Amino acid sequence: MLALGIVGSPRAGSNSEFYVSTALETLQAQGIETRMILLRGKTIRPCEADYKCRGAPDHRCQIEGDDFLEIYEQMVAADAIVVGSPVHFSAPHPTLWSLLVRAGFPDKAGFPNYGPGVFSRKVGGPITVARRAGQNFAFAQLLLWFHINDFIVPGSIYWNVGVARSIGDAAKDEEGIRIIRRFAENIAWLLEKTR
Numbered sequence: 394m395l396a397l398g399i400v401g402s403p404r405a406g407s408n409s410e411f412y413v414s415t416a417l418e419t420l421q422a423q424g425i426e427t428r429m430i431l432l433r434g435k436t437i438r439p440c441e442a443d444y445k446c447r448g449a450p451d452h453r454c455q456i457e458g459d460d461f462l463e464i465y466e467q468m469v470a471a472d473a474i475v476v477g478s479p480v481h482f483s484a485p486h487p488t489l490w491s492l493l494v495r496a497g498f499p500d501k502a503g504f505p506n507y508g509p510g511v512f513s514r515k516v517g518g519p520i521t522v523a524r525r526a527g528q529n530f531a532f533a534q535l536l537l538w539f540h541i542n543d544f545i546v547p548g549s550i551y552w553n554v555g556v557a558r559s560i561g562d563a564a565k566d567e568e569g570i571r572i573i574r575r576f577a578e579n580i581a582w583l584l585e586k587t588r
């Protein structure tokens with residue numbers, strides 16, 4: 394079983410990376426293989442809304458020439474996906490959002506002209522990190538992506554939000570670490586039950 398962590402921060406050594414690593418380490422301890430992708434430095438152009446993905450034989454975004462496809466293929470191969478994002482103006486980072494929009498739009502299980510549901514019954518969910526406010530909006534935006542793409546999303550002992558501002562702050566966020574560890578334990582529990 395493979396769990397993929399995707400880090401949406403543009404910063405090196407980001408707080409988002411810390412929380413995603415915390416989740417992946419917890420999953421590793423439960424015997425699950427893990428892989429992490431940093432979107433920092435990657436180019437993922439926004440959806441062009443040309444609907445070329447609809448009805449395309451490969452049922453996926455047809456935009457070429459950026460880093461989307463390589464990451465998308467790893468998402469499709471994973472059993473579990475965790476995404477971590479900084480909160481910027483109450484929203485997830487736009488590179489991560491471009492990836493998710495382009496990954497999700499062509500594909501819906503059971504609908505004509507859509508793909509077969511490449512994310513159906515994968516397990517996963519989001520983590521957001523902010524200094525002070527806007528967590529709920531960013532977290533909910535990402536959660537809605539997981540829901541509409543037919544994921545099974547486990548809970549935790551609180552919403553998966555980290556409180557941190559400068560690089561390194563996340564390591565001091567004891568409650569946040571507990572929340573993310575429990576979230577990852579629940580992913581492992583679900584994988585065990587459903588695979």
Ligand SMILES: Cc1cc2nc3c(=O)[nH]c(=O)nc-3n(C[C@H](O)[C@H](O)[C@H](O)COP(=O)(O)O)c2cc1C
Pocket residue numbers: 402403404406407408409410478479480481482483484522523524525526527557558559560
């Ligand atoms: C452009 C920008 C916008 C931000 N907007 C918010 C915000 O809306 N609310 C907040 O609490 N923090 C905000 N922050 C602070 C970041 O969320 C915080 O520094 C967080 O730790 C960044 O995570 P990272 O280390 O994973 O990049 C913002 C930071 C930047 C650079």
